[in-house]
Amino acid sequence: MLAQQLVNGILLGSTYALIALGLTLVLGVFGKLNIAHGDVFMFGAFAGVAAASFGASLALAILAGIFVSAVVNVIIERSCFYPLRNAHFLAPMLSTIAFGILLQNVATQIWGSDPSRYPNIEAVTQFEIGGILLSSVHIVILAVSFSVMLTVDIVIYRTKIGRALRATALDPEVAGLLGVNTKNVMFITFLTAGALAGVAGVLTAVVYSQISPLIGIRQGLIGMVAMVIGGLGNLRGAMIGGILIGLVEVLNDAYLDASYRDLIVFSLFFGFIILKPNGLFPQPSGNRS
Amino acid sequence: MSIYMEGILMQMGINILMAYSAFIILATGQLSLGNAGFMAIGAFCSGYLTVRLGIPLPIALILSALLSSLVGVALGIPVLRIRGFFLVLGTLGFGETVRAFFINFEPTGGAYGMRGLFGTTFEMVLLTVVAVTIGLWRIEQSRIGRAFDAVAADEDAAQGAGVNVRAVKVMAFGIGAFIAGLAGGLSAHHLLYVEPGHFSFLVSAMAVLFVILGGMQTFWGAMLGAVIFSLLPEMLRFMEDWRLSVYGAALIILMILRPNGLLSRVFLRNIAMKFQF
Numbered sequence: 001m002l003a004q005q006l007v008n009g010i011l012l013g014s015t016y017a018l019i020a021l022g023l024t025l026v027l028g029v030f031g032k033l034n035i036a037h038g039d040v041f042m043f044g045a046f047a048g049v050a051a052a053s054f055g056a057s058l059a060l061a062i063l064a065g066i067f068v069s070a071v072v073n074v075i076i077e078r079s080c081f082y083p084l085r086n087a088h089f090l091a092p093m094l095s096t097i098a099f100g101i102l103l104q105n106v107a108t109q110i111w112g113s114d115p116s117r118y119p120n121i122e123a124v125t126q127f128e129i130g131g132i133l134l135s136s137v138h139i140v141i142l143a144v145s146f147s148v149m150l151t152v153d154i155v156i157y158r159t160k161i162g163r164a165l166r167a168t169a170l171d172p173e174v175a176g177l178l179g180v181n182t183k184n185v186m187f188i189t190f191l192t193a194g195a196l197a198g199v200a201g202v203l204t205a206v207v208y209s210q211i212s213p214l215i216g217i218r219q220g221l222i223g224m225v226a227m228v229i230g231g232l233g234n235l236r237g238a239m240i241g242g243i244l245i246g247l248v249e250v251l252n253d254a255y256l257d258a259s260y261r262d263l264i265v266f267s268l269f270f271g272f273i274i275l276k277p278n279g280l281f282p283q284p285s286g287n288r289s
Numbered sequence: 290m291s292i293y294m295e296g297i298l299m300q301m302g303i304n305i306l307m308a309y310s311a312f313i314i315l316a317t318g319q320l321s322l323g324n325a326g327f328m329a330i331g332a333f334c335s336g337y338l339t340v341r342l343g344i345p346l347p348i349a350l351i352l353s354a355l356l357s358s359l360v361g362v363a364l365g366i367p368v369l370r371i372r373g374f375f376l377v378l379g380t381l382g383f384g385e386t387v388r389a390f391f392i393n394f395e396p397t398g399g400a401y402g403m404r405g406l407f408g409t410t411f412e413m414v415l416l417t418v419v420a421v422t423i424g425l426w427r428i429e430q431s432r433i434g435r436a437f438d439a440v441a442a443d444e445d446a447a448q449g450a451g452v453n454v455r456a457v458k459v460m461a462f463g464i465g466a467f468i469a470g471l472a473g474g475l476s477a478h479h480l481l482y483v484e485p486g487h488f489s490f491l492v493s494a495m496a497v498l499f500v501i502l503g504g505m506q507t508f509w510g511a512m513l514g515a516v517i518f519s520l521l522p523e524m525l526r527f528m529e530d531w532r533l534s535v536y537g538a539a540l541i542i543l544m545i546l547r548p549n550g551l552l553s554r555v556f557l558r559n560i561a562m563k564f565q566f
Contacts, residue, residue: 102537
């Protein structure tokens with residue numbers, strides 16, 4: 001029973017981790033918060049469902065989600081962050097709130113406000129490993145989300161692009177002087193963050209089958225919770241934070257009552273910010289608050 | 290006045306109060322994305338008092354605004370420790386925690402909330418807005434207003450000049466929570482029911498947006514922002530289903546064009562000069 005819950009928690013948490021990773025990338029590199037990130041996730045989820053309803057395979061649906069979310073996130077960068085790069089730090093953040101309202105209403109117009117369903121995937125086989133039930137879809141989702149997280153981790157900490165990104169996060173001006181094309185870094189960051197939200201969106205649509213235009217509000221907030229618990233600006237921390245929140249939610253539903261879910265998650269969030277604002281894994285340098 | 294018009298104006302009045310509550314906290318250089326939480330406290334508490342205990346609405350409104358204010362002070366003290374993004378996220382977390390609390394709080398009906406609230410009249414909203422406006426105007430003209438300015442401009446310098454920075458910041462949360470509590474009580478008795486879903490973080494965010502777009506240097510900016518952005522969705526009715534999308538786009542464009550808001554003090558002073566001889 002407990003082992004099964006832990007697996008379910010990791011499954012849920014892995015989608016939260018992908019959302020938190022995107023939020024943390026943008027916050028870490030720019031020191032700016034994208035509040036519409038949850039709505040980018042929602043758009044990706046709808047794009048995946050739309051592709052699947054035209055008969056696309058799961059892989060194609062995920063690619064559709066990645067593409068749409070990445071494009072939307074780049075549009076956010078162009079309309080909310082770039083024009084306001086010299087304004088007060090609140091200005092772009094509030095602008096993204098307006099963008100979130102825009103995305104929610106555009107999604108309602110395109111796909112309707114009733115919950116949309118991801119078409120049933122055929123050929124689902126159930127496995128039983130040591131008493132834990134797992135379907136082939138769940139295994140695919142775990143594989144996709146963990147390989148995406150691993151790839152991002154390798155790119156950020158092992159490649160030249162990653163080094164440019166981390167340099168920009170530490171000090172954009174000095175990075176620029178040393179030959180980093182910070183404008184490109186900005187573009188790549190938003191593209192990647194959007195793509196991650198898109199993957200998370202399609203995977204969530206597949207597992208929980210129902211999505212609606214307002215689904216992104218809570219997902220975005222949970223992403224922020226995971227980001228704070230993992231240590232603001234710490235990428236690996238954000239991933240661990242996402243999985244922890246998934247575990248907390250699933251264990252709460254199993255042993256307490258589902259209606260306590262938000263109360264527990266958000267009081268944990270508030271408690272962390274007041275008592276331990278740097279999270280479980282404080283970022284050693286470049287604290288951007 | 291038609292019922293339709295009266296409804297719009299009452300909603301506008303409530304939005305003005307929400308903008309004021311965000312403004313007074315912004316006026317000390319802090320930011321709250323959790324004012325929907327104070328609004329929820331005002332709404333549920335006043336609803337409980339009128340529906341379950343039969344207390345007249347005006348008294349219930351003031352009592353619940355006082356409770357909200359108390360919670361505001363209680364929030365203002367721990368958030369003294371944090372600033373920047375942590376303040377944004379912390380207040381956001383507070384608002385969501387309050388909402389989640391009321392989902393599980395059975396005396397006010399849990400997730401379903403309460404029905405049978407009534408009694409908000411147009412005159413009552415108008416009177417509250419006028420009274421709060423006069424209060425804010427008095428504060429702006431007083432020593433406290435100057436202390437607010439000083440803290441917003443430079444905390445350390447204000448401290449050096451003898452301003453009790455901690456007290457000023459906590460007081461701003463107390464006043465902001467009081468006003469948001471009034472807004473919540475009026476809104477709940479205007480809509481005739483109240484449920485936790487009304488107080489999502491978008492409500493808090495819109496209150497801050499009203500202030501930023503109207504101009505955060507003076508409370509007239511907060512009022513202007515709330516008036517314009519309460520009327521805009523009505524003026525966009527001809528766009529039918531797309532009106533809220535256009536509304537969102539309009540906010541983004543305005544933010545690009547005037548990131549510091551429509552009204553500034555210099556602008557107001559220039560207007561005042563024109564009328565002086």
